[in-house]
Amino acid sequence: MKKRILFVLMMAVLVNGFTLTASAASKPPTFVSVVMDGMKLWFPDAQAFVDDNQRTLVPVRFVAEALGAKVGWEAGSRAVPIQKGDQSIRLTIGSKVATVNSEEVAFDTQAVMQGGRTFVPLRFVSEILGVTVEWDDKTNTVLLSTKALESKNDPWGRLIRTSNLPSNAADYPYILADIPNAMYELAYPYSDPEDRKVSSTLYSTISEYNKENVDIWLSRLKTFGALWLNVDYRTIDDAWAQALFATKLQNSDAELKYIRQYVEWVKENKIQVEGYLDPEPSMIYYDGFGGDYIRVKFRIKFVSFDKQDGLLYDEWFPKDAKFEKNVWYEGYSDIKMKASVGGDWGNSLKVSSTASLFFNHTISKVE
Known part of the structure; x- marks a missing residue:
């Protein structure tokens, strides 16, 4: 299970640039900070955000790279195959079923594609992938943990x-x-x-x-x-x-x-x-x-x-x-x-x- 946990924050920013521009509505886009194991993740061209349905969506390509995973993209089936060692996950855009080591796992939300990038709902990360997740609604920050931290943290969960x-x-x-x-x-x-x-x-x-x-x-x-x-x-x-x-x-x-x-x-x-x-x-x-x-x-x-x-x-x-x-x-x-x-x-x-x-x-x- 721990392999599966680490293996995945992988869910996959794949192709090119998600963008959010201010609309005619007065409500601005809600961008989300992501801190993993005490280190803030800075996504170069796609920020985690809260969508209109109040779901937190996270791009995690760089976490996957840090974990040594290989992330693919199959345009025809709109599927995201992810491989690390003998672990494999297959996620399809718009589907509520993921395949984990050939076994189907159902969940009540789905990954989405925005501007050519795949975004993973935070709920999927926490419930299906098993990563420990905390949410700070005062600062719109997601705290992700894959291991117990031995070093001292600041009040915002940073090393x-x-x-x-x-x-x-x-x-x-x-x-x-x-x-x-x-x-x-x-x-x-x-x-x-x-x-x-x-x-x-x-x-x-x-x-x-x-x-x-x-x-x-x-x-x-x-x-x-x-x-x-x-x-x-x-x-x-x-x-x-x-x-x-x-x-x-x-x-x-x-x-x-x-x-x-x-x-x-x-x-x-x-x-x-x-x-x-x-x-x-x-x-x-x-x-x-x-x-x-x-x-x-x-x-x-x-x-x-x-x-x-x-x-x-x-x-x-x-x-x-x-x-x-x-x-x-x-x-x-x-x-x-x-x-x-x-x-x-x-x-x-x-x-x-x-x-x-x-x-x-x-x-x-x-x-």
Whole structure:
């Protein structure tokens, strides 16, 4: 059974790119973070997501590769054969029956194909494949376990490392095994040198920086990113503008006018953008001017446009941008958030009206 458990998170992203673009509805796509055995999985072009029926669907091609499995694709029968050693599984798109070592196993949900990729329902992974699954609905995170962890974890189920530390390791409450030093060592945004505070200080001295509040901030930031980085000139409308506006901290309705102007520009310039961002809760920086920056890893692709100008709703969007079409770019960025009240302000922190992907960032083409 254990072979079968490991053998499978395999269910199979196979061909090319699943995409989710913001629709006319005000509800943004719900992307899901996946952590397996304490390590966050970063899918290069297809994120786990929650569909309209509230099913969590996960792409697991890279887990399969890590486990040494061979994953195939039979276009005629729409079947996914998976082989590892003497273990074999055969899954057919749209079927509620899988074949495991020549035995049929029935289940009450099915794998689906989106944009040419196969996505596996989380329920299939947990009930049929036997992988231990936990769901954190506050942060939309799936925690997958194939073995007992011996190392120390952070409050979000991530493995903490104690070697090969970044040069500024003391700035953080801990250092994670699945984050490279380059993300830790990215320079901080402009700040007041006397009043700035790094995340190790924030977590240890200020009561608002607790998991309950941070989970709220992460959820708001993910919702913002799902709208902000997914636009389509064919479907974007005023519902999108109002949904984006609602994710941000506002003292008036003034910014809504500018968001609506961007919507019209998207239509005129035939802009299509796909992307997602993944905020890191242990990387929060207070700039001393009232802004909290949460560091994110992001990936973005500019599918369609006539002119390079203003492809995102972002006042720092580079004026000399030379982005190629249909090419993924990735990097790190600090996204600014602000609170509207003093005192117990934790629940009021929302995305700042001046938040930018390009204010303090790195970006490079995915090779």
